[in-house]
Amino acid sequence: MQEGFISTREALARGDGERVKLRGWVYRKRDLASKVFVVMRDADGVIQCVVDRSKADVAAQASSATIESSIEVEGVIRSDPRAPGGKEVEVEKFNIIGLADDFPIKGGESIDYLLDVRHLWLRSRKLTQIMRIRATVLKALRDHFTSNGWWEVSPPILTQSAVEGGATLFSVDFFGRKAYLSQSAQFYLEVMIFSLERVWSLTPSFRAERSRTRRHLYEYWHLEGEAAWMDMHDMMKFVEGLVKSAVKAVLDERQEELQFLGRNQEPLEETLKSSFAEVTYDEAIERLQRKGVNIKWGDDIGADEERVLTQDERVPFFLTMFPKHLKSFYMKVCDRRPEVALGFDLEAPEGYGEVVGGSQREDRYDVLLQRIKENNLNPDDYQWYLDLRRFGSVPHSGFGLGVDRLVMWITGIDHIRDVIPFPRLRERIYP
Structure with a gap:
């Protein structure tokens, strides 16, 4: 042919x-x-x-x-x-x-219309450039794991328990029993660290929270990693290298695409030259207050607050040490400050906000069981997860990276719907 x-x-x-x-x-x-x-x-x-x-x-x-x-x-x-x-x-x-019929996209159409004909709009040069960059990002991320001795594994998409919380779950009927679409592969990856030590996966994840923002999808591609013997800062160092590997690959291989999109490449170049700073939750609250944001210690730092924190930044930074009531039950509590969890978010600059969330995991059985109860969860649903703390528990950490959000920042695109071939949005499911 x-x-x-x-x-x-x-x-x-x-x-x-x-x-x-x-x-x-x-x-x-x-x-x-x-x-x-x-x-x-x-x-x-x-x-x-x-x-x-x-x-x-x-x-x-x-x-x-x-x-x-x-x-x-x-x-x-x-x-x-x-x-x-x-x-x-x-x-x-x-x-x-x-021979093509009269092509229905002629220029000037609304976003809603272009989403209705997404199967045709994907032929546009803009989306073609973005998908090429996306492919390069994915390859670079995979290569970074491989070159650092991590093992790729294949966790399930259907699960019987929540990772983050029941309010954000999509439920499905599994032969007469209730099951859920996965929010995260984390728990299954944690199982695998006891044999392979450092594991990762790339899967779709599903969140049913009713958010409508420029960076929210209901089905998104989730790159996750878990590693034995790593504390929070060990994992932050790995995540920094992982993200830099994607940025470097795009700068090295996708210059034509970046130029077509009109991406200002200076922040990407600065990212490769700089170390990612650590900003504690305490410091972030003070910064937001100085910028006139009505927020106090204990309040969540959401999308709007992240935009304020990051809009004047040029390089990603880590936001760390959150109040434990804001974070999931599996995050390890700080020994020095028991009201604080050993968690981190990687914040992309230029107003893009969180692209990675991670933490050191709670490795003590009694503490984890108590945290499950404090969150009004049924310990029976997590017995297999608790078993991991009964049979040779070790310090370990992990993270989840939103591929779509990372590509959104690297390309400089305004809305996440344009960095994934078929975005799943709340209004309707497109072809």
């Missing part, structure tokens, strides 16, 4: 006079008196194809091609500074493979 076809990127690298065969889709078209101009797109980019009207049969084919028709062209490379990429194809053969 390949038969000598090359990509638009390869074609733009060829010299004048070289023959090329390309295939893709019609991105734009102009019919003039003497020529037909067809801008063709493929996964790598776009290239201008020019058909002279003197080639009547070829010109007729090009002229009849509609936007988003799939095509094959063959011709000769010519330099032209007016063409995208500075080169074009002087077409000698033009074949329509799939």
Whole structure:
């Protein structure tokens, strides 16, 4: 099927006079008196194809091609500074493979409409650039785990108990019994550290909280890790390296995409050069109060407060040492300050807010059991989780990284719906 076809990127690298065969889709078209101009797109980019009207049969084919028709062209490379990429194809053969109906996206449509036709809007150059960056981020994250000796495991999506809390669960009927869509793979990963020590997974997670913000999805991609023998600061150091590996890969490999999106790359470059600072919850409350935010010690730091904290920052930083009543029961309590949990959030700068949440896990059976009861949870539902503290418990820590939020910050995109192929939003489920 390949038969000598090359990509638009390869074609733009060829010299004048070289023959090329390309295939893709019609991105734009102009019919003039003497020529037909067809801008063709493929996964790598776009290239201008020019058909002279003197080639009547070829010109007729090009002229009849509609936007988003799939095509094959063959011709000769010519330099032209007016063409995208500075080169074009002087077409000698033009074949329509799939003639497209009138394409329903013409420019200027509303967000709601574009979401309704998401299956077609994903062809846009903007979303194509974002998905390429997303793929690069995922590969870099995987490579970082592998190079540091972590093991990938495959936890289930259906679970019988909550990780974070019942109010945010999606329930499903599992053969007459109630089960839930996973909020997190954490508990299952904790099981695996007793054999493999350092484990990670990439799975969808589901949260039913009724939030409508620019960074909220009801189904999102969750990169999680758990490691034996690590305390909170050990895990923070690993997370810093993990995030930097993704930023570096994008800066090294996706320059064209970043430039197309108009991303200011200075914060990304500064991120690689800087150490991530640690800001305690106490310090964050003081900063927010100085900025005029009505907040006191013990209040939650939500999306609005995170935006205030991060909007003037250029580099990610860790927010640590939260009041324990704000955090989950499994987080270890600080020995020096029993009202505080050993948890951390990694806050992305420029107003983006939390992209990673993690903590040192409570490794003592009696303390964990008491925390479960304090949170009005049924200990019977967590007996297997408690067993981990009865049979060779060790200090351990873990984290969850929201892939979509990380990609959102790296690309500089305003809304999380644009960094995932098919966003699940509260209003309705799109195709």
